Amino acid sequence: GTNFNNNCSFGRGVxxxxxxxxxxxxxxxxxxxxxxxxxxxxxxxxVNELSKPVTPYCRxxxxxxxxxxxxxxxxxxxxxxxxxGPLLLxx
Amino acid sequence: GTNFNNNCSFGRGVxxxxxxxxxxxxxxxxxxxxxxxxxxxxxxxxVNELSKPVTPYCRxxxxxxxxxxxxxxxxxxxxxxxxxGPLLLxx
Ligand code: FES
Ligand code: FES
Numbered sequence: 001g002t003n004f005n006n007n008c009s010f011g012r013g014v015x016x017x018x019x020x021x022x023x024x025x026x027x028x029x030x031x032x033x034x035x036x037x038x039x040x041x042x043x044x045x046x047v048n049e050l051s052k053p054v055t056p057y058c059r060x061x062x063x064x065x066x067x068x069x070x071x072x073x074x075x076x077x078x079x080x081x082x083x084x085g086p087l088l089l090x091x
Numbered sequence: 092g093t094n095f096n097n098n099c100s101f102g103r104g105v106x107x108x109x110x111x112x113x114x115x116x117x118x119x120x121x122x123x124x125x126x127x128x129x130x131x132x133x134x135x136x137x138v139n140e141l142s143k144p145v146t147p148y149c150r151x152x153x154x155x156x157x158x159x160x161x162x163x164x165x166x167x168x169x170x171x172x173x174x175x176g177p178l179l180l181x182x
Contacts, residue, residue, distance in 0.1 A: 042178075045179070088135040
């Protein structure tokens with residue numbers, strides 16, 4: 001979330017304190033950057049075309065190789081206290 | 092980032108207006124509720140066990156049937172202006 005503290009005082013002894021905190025997981029969008037020109041980002045995987053024993057797919061919307069996971073969820077979790085991770089497709 | 096506008100004036104005809112807007116995709120967590128007792132939520136799908144021709148998996152962290160998609164991304168997108176959608180696994 002966002003923490004905001006403002007101390008603003010004018011005139012004789014006037015003091016006003018405003019604290020606003022944006023709730024984590026509130027009304028924010030969760031996809032900051034991925035294909036924002038698309039109305040809805042849906043991807044399809046034809047599972048019998050998977051080449052590796054395990055292929056991780058991104059669910060954090062922070063991967064530089066979206067729809068694949070590139071490990072960026074680790075940084076997101078650290079920065080926000082979140083606990084998201086990928087979907088692993090196993091052959 | 093966070094957008095913040097503050098107009099602060101005191102004295103006769105005191106008027107104070109504070110507008111704080113948290114930017115979508117800021118420092119918030121994206122998973123409000125799913126298995127918050129787990130340090131990292133990772134799921135595995137053994138693809139040759141899929142039964143249907145197409146199975147949608149959730150990437151919005153709002154599904155009542157997570158890790159499957161139950162369509163909840165539609166409500167999330169409407170409420171926030173976001174554009175997230177599922178990963179479709181196709182046999
Ligand atoms: S980079 Fe997004 S889940 Fe790993
Ligand atoms: S319910 Fe989450 S992507 Fe559909």
